Amino acid sequence: xKWQDLAQQPCSVARTLAVIGDRWTLMILRDLFLGANRFExxxxxxxxxxxxxxxxxxxxxxxxxxRKLPYQEKPTRYKYRLTxxxxxxxxxxxxxVQWGDKYYAGExxxxxxxxxxxxxxxxxxxxxxxxxxGAISPFETEPRSGADYPGLLEQRAxxxx
Amino acid sequence: xKWQDLAQQPCSVARTLAVIGDRWTLMILRDLFLGANRFExxxxxxxxxxxxxxxxxxxxxxxxxxRKLPYQEKPTRYKYRLTxxxxxxxxxxxxxVQWGDKYYAGExxxxxxxxxxxxxxxxxxxxxxxxxxGAISPFETEPRSGADYPGLLEQRAxxxx
DNA sequence: ATACATTAATCTATTTAATGGACTTAGTAT
DNA sequence: ATACTAAGTCCATTAAATAGATTAATGTAT
Numbered sequence: 001x002k003w004q005d006l007a008q009q010p011c012s013v014a015r016t017l018a019v020i021g022d023r024w025t026l027m028i029l030r031d032l033f034l035g036a037n038r039f040e041x042x043x044x045x046x047x048x049x050x051x052x053x054x055x056x057x058x059x060x061x062x063x064x065x066x067r068k069l070p071y072q073e074k075p076t077r078y079k080y081r082l083t084x085x086x087x088x089x090x091x092x093x094x095x096x097v098q099w100g101d102k103y104y105a106g107e108x109x110x111x112x113x114x115x116x117x118x119x120x121x122x123x124x125x126x127x128x129x130x131x132x133x134g135a136i137s138p139f140e141t142e143p144r145s146g147a148d149y150p151g152l153l154e155q156r157a158x159x160x161x
Numbered sequence: 162x163k164w165q166d167l168a169q170q171p172c173s174v175a176r177t178l179a180v181i182g183d184r185w186t187l188m189i190l191r192d193l194f195l196g197a198n199r200f201e202x203x204x205x206x207x208x209x210x211x212x213x214x215x216x217x218x219x220x221x222x223x224x225x226x227x228r229k230l231p232y233q234e235k236p237t238r239y240k241y242r243l244t245x246x247x248x249x250x251x252x253x254x255x256x257x258v259q260w261g262d263k264y265y266a267g268e269x270x271x272x273x274x275x276x277x278x279x280x281x282x283x284x285x286x287x288x289x290x291x292x293x294x295g296a297i298s299p300f301e302t303e304p305r306s307g308a309d310y311p312g313l314l315e316q317r318a319x320x321x322x
Numbered sequence: 323a324t325a326c327a328t329t330a331a332t333c334t335a336t337t338t339a340a341t342g343g344a345c346t347t348a349g350t351a352t
Numbered sequence: 353a354t355a356c357t358a359a360g361t362c363c364a365t366t367a368a369a370t371a372g373a374t375t376a377a378t379g380t381a382t
């Protein structure tokens with residue numbers, strides 16, 4: 001099965017990965033969250049091949065994750081800015097960072113720390129429940145089929161331990 | 162620049178993506194969190210080429226994200242189980258799901274909802290600050306260079322708006 | 323004027339990775 | 353004996369990634 005076909009599945013992970021589930025794309029998003037916004041910035045910061053960068057930016061723009069904005073005339077040149085939809089990927093990037101910090105930081109500690117300007121402390125992000133505000137542990141949650149997808153999980157449930 | 166070289170960078174995003182930053186790998190992790198654990202499960206559930214699946218599982222095992230456990234003798238056959246390190250990827254998967262739910266669920270609503278057994282409600286996950294417990298907005302945070310990486314961000318800071 | 327510099331790409335040839343299908347191995351069931 | 357299962361591996365084909373050169377539209381320095 002080809003990759004693209006997976007994106008047609010009724011699965012929010014698959015659909016999300018069809019847009020951003022690529023190493024370079026996620027690195028571009030990292031740079032965007034750190035303030036980079038121009039083609040040359042991404043290219044130099046990441047060493048990404050120009051063709052690949054061009055193709056990825058086009059996809060992100062088509063999907064409304066970034067928007068091209070002119071920053072000068074004659075010749076008109078564009079920078080890339082995260083849209084609201086793009087900014088909504090912040091939790092994905094933060095959770096990726098934290099896993100890397102925990103398992104791959106080594107002796108030197110995390111290369112980047114995250115500061116919460118509101119409270120004035122360096123923080124780590126904690127997943128909490130929208131309903132009870134308690135911290136979420138994967139052992140206390142379970143996936144359930146959505147209203148319009150009866151039996152979706154049951155299909156996978158005939159899985160032996 | 163090749164992919165692998167990026168993983169050498171002092172960046173927790175890059176290092177994390179070197180392990181799990183691949184579409185198939187993240188889909189395999191999705192299946193693991195839904196309870197799948199055998200080679201044939203992943204292959205049939207995802208339609209992934211067997212060579213690719215084999216290679217990805219080997220990498221996940223090598224990195225300690227999953228562990229191979231025998232589930233029968235004669236012939237000995239193995240299933241895959243998330244390690245503690247693997248379970249720690251739960252926040253990544255949940256945030257990916259939620260972004261997909263928000264932007265790609267369509268009319269029918271999310272295909273899967275997440276239930277918090279502890280409080281008895283379907284929930285969405287909210288990122289909160291470990292220090293003040295407030296919800297985290299990307300507009301109220303800033304990245305700072307880690308103690309042993311002075312100037313790391315400043316290198317990227319000569320970026321014009 | 324001419325040459326050089328910038329920026330954002332694109333074009334092309336080469337290298338690398340993904341894909342699909344058949345095959346293997348060790349055992350069980352008919 | 354034959355068929356079947358599970359977890360892979362092997363191999364030929366196809367697609368994607370990569371590196372390097374080139375382009376286009378300007379502006380700046382000599």
